[in-house]
Structures are given as structure tokens and as C-alpha cells.
Amino acid sequence: MFKFDFCLPTVGKTVPAGPEWFHEIKYDGYRLRLERDGDRVRLITKGGYDWTKRYPWIVENALKNRQKRFVIDGEAIVRGVDGYSDFNALHSGKQNAEVEMLAFDILVLGDDDLRKLPLSMRKTNLQRLLERRPEGIFVSDYERGEIGPDLFRKVCDFGFEGLVSKRADRPYRGGRSPHWIKVKNRTHPAMNRVMNALQ
CATH class of the missing domain: 3.30.470.30 (DNA ligase/mRNA capping enzyme)
Incomplete structure (x- = not known):
């Protein structure tokens, strides 16, 4: 039917806060x-x-x-x-x-x-x-702009997996993208699954 590669987020440490970013909660x-x-x-x-x-x-x-x-x-x-x-x-x-x-x-x-x-x-x-x-x-709901870092703190408080921030002005391209940034909640159970898989 269709031949597309997934666009994959780059793992980041901080959530971008510029007006050109959309922020989506990362569900598990x-x-x-x-x-x-x-x-x-x-x-x-x-x-x-x-x-x-x-x-x-x-x-x-x-x-x-x-x-x-x-x-x-x-x-x-x-x-x-x-x-x-x-x-x-x-x-x-x-x-x-x-x-x-x-x-x-x-x-x-x-x-x-x-x-x-x-x-x-x-x-x-x-x-x-x-x-x-x-x-x-x-x-999926999303928020836009400078709210990103504050939203990430709330995401962690509520126990979600993290936040994916995406440039609103960019096209969709397959492979790892610098325009999609995933910041993980370090206390989420998914982090334990990753660590256990590596051991």
C-alpha cells in the first residue's frame, strides 16, 4: 500500500521553549x-x-x-x-x-x-x-510555545512518560529527526523497563 519510514524523535535533556515548538504528552x-x-x-x-x-x-x-x-x-x-x-x-x-x-x-x-x-x-x-x-x-492534544518546560514538570507530576516537542514549521521526514525532541520523565516505570532490558 504505502512505503514510509517513521519519523523518530531525538532524545533530549531539556524541553525547547521557543514559539515555533508544539509539545505533546508522551503516552505509554x-x-x-x-x-x-x-x-x-x-x-x-x-x-x-x-x-x-x-x-x-x-x-x-x-x-x-x-x-x-x-x-x-x-x-x-x-x-x-x-x-x-x-x-x-x-x-x-x-x-x-x-x-x-x-x-x-x-x-x-x-x-x-x-x-x-x-x-x-x-x-x-x-x-x-x-x-x-x-x-x-x-x-492527540498539544500545547504551543514557551509553555514547554512548565508543561514537562506537570507531565512528570502526573506520572506520564514524558514530552515530545516538535517544530511546527517542519515537514515529516523518515528517520531520526532533530526537529522532534523527546524528553523523558526519569521517574516513569518505562525507564525501569529500559534499564532492565540493558542489564
Whole structure:
């Protein structure tokens, strides 16, 4: 169907604070690309695996959209009882029927390749595509500008994984990007998983 490489954030130590940055909360989930072309839908992982059959609720809602052709970049999550993402529930595979997609970027809409557009315009297109589809696939919230460092402190207070800051004026390019900066909450359980994997 489509051949795209994921845009990957660069790990940083400080959150940028300029007006040209968008800031998104990093939820604890699996990175996914949702591809729809007519009646075909695929869910592709960052590692290149096809997980279409694993998450039926995402697929079902992608097919309900009136737009027949699009590619979305996002994250697969399971909501816990508190409404936030629950990685253990996602990882267990026992709640695959409840997995949703948190959409944060759009690469294709109809016959248009949107990757050359600035992120701000891609966000507008994504919002329009999903505005009447609140179930299964939803748009990630973001904040803009100097609020970044303050937002990161709140993110840590609430126990989220971290923050990804993205340049609003840049195109989408596959591979490691200096225009996407991920700053991790050092106290989040995901850090323990990384350290355990390295031992």
C-alpha cells in the first residue's frame, strides 16, 4: 500500500521553549502507522510488523471514516481506570479489543502526500479528518510555545512518560529527526523497563 519510514524523535535533556515548538504528552503505548486505501486497512509497527488483526477497534473505526484514503502516525494505547494509558494492560494483550489509536500526525489524505507540509498544517488536516470520529481513533492534544518546560514538570507530576516537542514549521521526514525532541520523565516505570532490558 504505502512505503514510509517513521519519523523518530531525538532524545533530549531539556524541553525547547521557543514559539515555533508544539509539545505533546508522551503516552505509554506502541507506535503505529494506520494506512487506509479503499476497503483495505493496515496497522504497521515501528519495527515493520503488521498488527492489523491485533487491534480490531482501530480498524473498524478507520473503515467508518468517509475519507477512503489516508495514512496516520500515532500510538496504540489502552486506557486504564483513570482514563490514562495503561502499558501493562496493553502489553498483556488481554485487552486488544479495547486498544485505541492516539493520532498525532497525518502523512496522506486522499491523493495528497502531506509530508512536505509543515506540522501545523498537517495537524489541521488531521483534526478535520477525525473531528466527527470520537471512538477508536482520537487526536492527540498539544500545547504551543514557551509553555514547554512548565508543561514537562506537570507531565512528570502526573506520572506520564514524558514530552515530545516538535517544530511546527517542519515537514515529516523518515528517520531520526532533530526537529522532534523527546524528553523523558526519569521517574516513569518505562525507564525501569529500559534499564532492565540493558542489564
